[in-house]
Amino acid sequence: MTISIDQVRRRAEADAKTYGYYLVPDPDLLQAFLEGLKVNEDRYGYPLCPCRLASGKFEFDRDIICPCDYRDPDVAQYGACYCRLYVNKAVYESKNLPDVPERRPIEKQNRAYTPQTAAEETTQEKPPTPETPKPTVQPTAKSSAAKGEVKKKLWYCKQCGYVVFREDPPYVCPICKAKREMFAEIEAGVELNG
Amino acid sequence: MEFKKVSGSRNEHKVTLYALSTCVWCKMTKQLFNDNGIEYEYVDVDLLDEKDKEKARQAITSKGGPLSYPTTIIDDNTLITGFRKDRFKEVLGV
Numbered sequence: 001m002t003i004s005i006d007q008v009r010r011r012a013e014a015d016a017k018t019y020g021y022y023l024v025p026d027p028d029l030l031q032a033f034l035e036g037l038k039v040n041e042d043r044y045g046y047p048l049c050p051c052r053l054a055s056g057k058f059e060f061d062r063d064i065i066c067p068c069d070y071r072d073p074d075v076a077q078y079g080a081c082y083c084r085l086y087v088n089k090a091v092y093e094s095k096n097l098p099d100v101p102e103r104r105p106i107e108k109q110n111r112a113y114t115p116q117t118a119a120e121e122t123t124q125e126k127p128p129t130p131e132t133p134k135p136t137v138q139p140t141a142k143s144s145a146a147k148g149e150v151k152k153k154l155w156y157c158k159q160c161g162y163v164v165f166r167e168d169p170p171y172v173c174p175i176c177k178a179k180r181e182m183f184a185e186i187e188a189g190v191e192l193n194g
Numbered sequence: 195m196e197f198k199k200v201s202g203s204r205n206e207h208k209v210t211l212y213a214l215s216t217c218v219w220c221k222m223t224k225q226l227f228n229d230n231g232i233e234y235e236y237v238d239v240d241l242l243d244e245k246d247k248e249k250a251r252q253a254i255t256s257k258g259g260p261l262s263y264p265t266t267i268i269d270d271n272t273l274i275t276g277f278r279k280d281r282f283k284e285v286l287g288v
Contacts, residue, residue: 029218036216050216051263053240053247083218099276102262109261113244113251 002042008034011047012085015067021075022092024085033085037066051083052104053112059150060111062166063104070103072172154186195246197235200228207286209234212250212265215241219277220264226279230288239263 036050160176169183213220215238
């Protein structure tokens, strides 16, 4: 099943409104962004950033699913996200789009190129199958060092108590807007004796 | 890795463009080259298989570029990251 451009547009508009952002003022650019998001959602099963390269694996790509993890700090610092789909009020009104450098760490970018750890090429190489990957979160993270998985941890916001289970804490707390520094890891363990 | 070639009247430079098929600024770059008759070759990295993706990564990083798209490499020595009209003007005169 594919998603319509209108659905993509409504979702982006609603998200911009929630966070106090604007969508890029140029209607042709906006349309092109929405089309890129639609293509990626049809291809991968999630609306991957149209300006970045996907690995096709949800766990590797989750930080660049639009709106990406980097949007909030990028809009705060530059007035726009990396793509410049989301902008702040000043940019929206001036129509001058700033240059926004890539904030995503290089280690994460590299996962789109060598998702299977290049050293182990002995297993049969299967081409990426665009239709199948579904955003299935595996709560049991069986031997998290296994290739193709990331090590997820529990993080909590010391300011408001918001808890997330993922590789890194968010740049900005989605609940109270506290900065990343306010997040701490929750050390969870299982007692086996007794 | 197979490049698509776009011929143009202005072919004094070797212009290689690494793009994504979904990327708006990559489309703008192609459009700018097309409108100005710049001859260039391009590849949409998101449509490549894994081996060729890795080749594209090496081609970009070996020139010192960040892994951002569009990346334009001119005459194998000048790398321009992004849809930088000012840089294109400087190097290609468009």
